[in-house]
Structure formats: structure tokens, C-alpha cells
Amino acid sequence: MSHSPETPPRMTIGLVAHDGQKRAMGQWVAANATVLGHHALVATGTTARVLKEQNPTFDITGLKSGPFGGDQQLGALIAEGHLDCLIFFVDPMEPQPHDVDVKALIRLAQVHEIPAACNRATADLMITSPLFGVLRAGSFPPAEERFAVYANRKV
Numbered sequence: 245m246s247h248s249p250e251t252p253p254r255m256t257i258g259l260v261a262h263d264g265q266k267r268a269m270g271q272w273v274a275a276n277a278t279v280l281g282h283h284a285l286v287a288t289g290t291t292a293r294v295l296k297e298q299n300p301t302f303d304i305t306g307l308k309s310g311p312f313g314g315d316q317q318l319g320a321l322i323a324e325g326h327l328d329c330l331i332f333f334v335d336p337m338e339p340q341p342h343d344v345d346v347k348a349l350i351r352l353a354q355v356h357e358i359p360a361a362c363n364r365a366t367a368d369l370m371i372t373s374p375l376f377g378v379l380r381a382g383s384f385p386p387a388e389e390r391f392a393v394y395a396n397r398k399v
């Protein structure tokens with residue numbers, strides 16, 4: 245899609261929802277279809293399947309299921325500068341067998357200063373913000389610069 249100065253270029257948006265939140269994310273995607281339709285959507289495996297069932301016209305790239313490496317695939321996209329924002333509907337009431345992967349994904353979003361919404365309220369704020377589409381991968385200096393003390397530590 246071409247873009248004018250009024251239309252920010254396409255972002256790649258990561259979508260993830262724990263099982264107890266997948267339907268809610270499907271509803272959120274449907275409610276924000278107009279905005280999301282301008283961007284590339286990439287989701288962990290089962291989330292992608294449920295979102296497509298609820299929104300059949302949407303083009304969503306599915307990765308592996310979270311516990312099989314999907315969270316880490318999203319993390320790799322962040323580390324490589326290919327993911328512009330992350331929307332992750334976390335279920336705070338269910339223990340996750342792959343909790344370490346969940347933490348790693350959220351941590352990488354923090355390290356690389358990627359906008360990350362971990363519940364619907366924050367996702368609503370994010371998608372209605374004038375900074376949506378402006379703050380994205382590469383908007384801030386690279387992590388190696390921001391964490392220069394760590395990057396340049398003596399070992």
C-alpha cells in the first residue's frame with residue numbers, strides 16, 4: 245500500500261493472546277479492523293487461528309504456537325528490528341507452562357523500546373494514540389547505545 249505524509253507507512257504488529265483472552269482479542273481486532281487493516285499482522289499459532297476464525301477476511305501470518313517457540317519467534321523479530329509493536333492479551337489468572345518465554349518476549353520489547361500493550365485497556369490507548377504508527381522499531385537509539393554501560397562492560 246502506498247502512503248502519503250498523512251498515512252504512516254505500514255507497521256508490523258505482533259498479536260498474542262493466552263487461551264482465556266483469545267476471544268477478547270478477536271473482538272478487539274474486529275472492533276479495530278479499519279486501523280489494523282493497514283498493517284501487517286503476525287501472531288503466535290493458535291492466536292492466529294482463532295483470530296482468523298473470528299475475522300475471516302484478515303490476513304494474519306501465523307508463527308509457531310507460543311509454547312512451541314512462537315513467543316520466541318516474535319522476540320527474534322523484535323531483536324532484529326522487524327516488529328513495530330506488540331499487543332499481548334495476557335491471562336493473569338492462568339499459569340503458563342512456557343512462562344519463561346512470555347517473560348522473555350515482554351523483556352525484549354522493553355529492551356528494544358517497542359510499544360507493548362499487555363491488556364485490552366492499554367491496547368485501546370495504544371491504537372487511539374496519535375503516536376500509533378509513529379513510535380515504532382528504530383524510533384529510539386539502539387539498545388546497544390541506550391545500554392552502553394552494559395554493552396561496553398569489561399569481561
Ligand SMILES: O=C(CO)COP(=O)(O)O
Nearest residue numbers: 288289290291309310311
Ligand atoms: O502462549 C502464547 C503466548 O504466551 C500464545 O500462543 P498461542 O497463540 O499459540 O496460543
